[in-house]
Amino acid sequence: MLENPIKPHACEILDILPQTETEWTFRVANDRPVRHGQFMQLSLPRIGEAPISASGFGSGYVDFTIRKVGKVTDGLFSLQKGDSIFLRGCYGNGWPLERFRNKHVVIIAGGTGVSAVKSLVDMMYNDQSYAKDLHLIFGFKNTCSVLFSDDLLRWKNAASFHATYTLDAEEAEGWQKGLVTDFLGSIPFASFGGDYECIVVGPPIMMKFTGLGLLTSGVPEDHIWMSFERKMSCAIGKCGHCRIDETYVCLDGPVFNYTIGRSLVD
């Protein structure tokens, strides 16, 4: 048998970086190529597999930022540095990077959705000439659920970045209070001369209303990109869990242009 595409490989946990009390970043040894916006199938001990976005990657490692959600992830959160975790992938199309080059880029992300754009934001941070500028609206439920605090601060201070950080229902210094959709009006779309792209990622309800909000702001549908999260048992188009009509999120996504994504009704 040729290499079995669903056979997982043991990879060493290089580091565990707690983001919040319930969300940790697992840095795992990896030599396989990863693109921004792709995901891997992670074996959750005693449960099975789940698709997890690569929240970061570099030479010899890939990061996964995972929320502790009860028994599904209990086994994972009892692992320690030096232990092994089973992986396969990467899967999915990832973000269409060439569409973003030399444009104004707007990224609106909510909660763990920030994980799916973190490596992309970092790429644009490390090469600030990649895009004309970057407008971020990142929202979290409250201060306890904020991910990547150090990175948020770093990005906020970048010369070509315009960052708005929001908390749904809590007031805190450096944070706006409200939903991400409340702040879409602060993005100077009119000044972009049509030369921009928008990225939206977060919980389904947040993506729905952000998409509608962007349309109201006059953003053409084909300038909006979304990443879909769905249950997947296989990630190779067999198990059926991520199917929406003729679309398989694992094969055709998880990133969709809004012209397609808006018609995908589960």
Place this chain on the structure above:
Amino acid sequence: MENTSTYHLQADELDALFAHLEEQYLVYAPVRIPSGGRYAQTDSVLYRPVHRYEDIEYRERSTYPMKEVLTPITQTLFYFTEDQYQESKPPAKDLLIFGRACDINAIRIQDQIYLLNGGVEDPFYKRVRDRAKFVLMECAQQFEGCFCCSVGANVTDMHAMAFSFGERDAQIEVSDEAFRDYFSQAKPSDYSIRFPEENELKVNYPVIDRMDMANRLKDHPMWREFDDRCIACGSCTVACSTCTCFESTDIVYTQNAHIGERRRTCSSCMVGGFDQMAGGQCFRNKTSEKYRYKILHKVYGHDARFHTGPMCVGCGRCSARCPELISYPATLNKLSRAIEEIQPEEVAHHA
């Protein structure tokens, strides 16, 4: 069919044939399981390895479809330790599987998902499928709810041999050269295997050729009744010849929780949890939404991806197994009417 030969074999010759076939093949066919049915003192007819001609139950439709030989309800994919995953063993022999025209046509749909979709072959399906050949079971009579002729699944040429069953004899048409030698001493016959030409039940299988129609149908009130009628048990999926969805689940051994098996188990979009993500969120919470999703996949989603028509072979097993007596053909007819309702509205809208 070209290059076929037909032979007439008596009971003793048939037993000799099966013994001969078993040297190379694991032969699977429907067999009667006495008292194995859903209710007391009822039987079931399930796919099992057979050793003699008389083991085969040909008078009745099998309770579950032929797919269970290729994709069992549960199978172990891997054995794992702390360090590695090891593939389970492939079958020891080639497979020879008896099935009706509908059953064999359903394999084309299984192949589309497991071998073609996304350009990735599923290794656990492929290792069985590559070693499988099919034997057509002639349908001398039809069963309640059969509608293969309405979906074009009544005829096939994917079989290596075809059997017309008698009590103590059989007519056997051989189309695959690899089986010719088994019949070198057999008595030739001029019998022609027949395919069903017309079913008592006729279904106007709906055609949805665009996504906006599918999306409009998702909001149609026709689905609401299933919140009350359907219990979301998934029996229809397990009984379906063409459903392919599965779940991967790890089980660990009680003596050592770091060692265990990764299993693939038949799953159903009708069952709660099918679309549930790790955080607990679901997309289809109501039973009517689950049923709508299943039906529109069969009518629209699969065809929109593969362009090969209905994801259905009209075998009738889903309705036969439904404990709530929900008729899939009746649902299809309702869906056809819903499409007809929407179309004039659209014509008027665009006028």
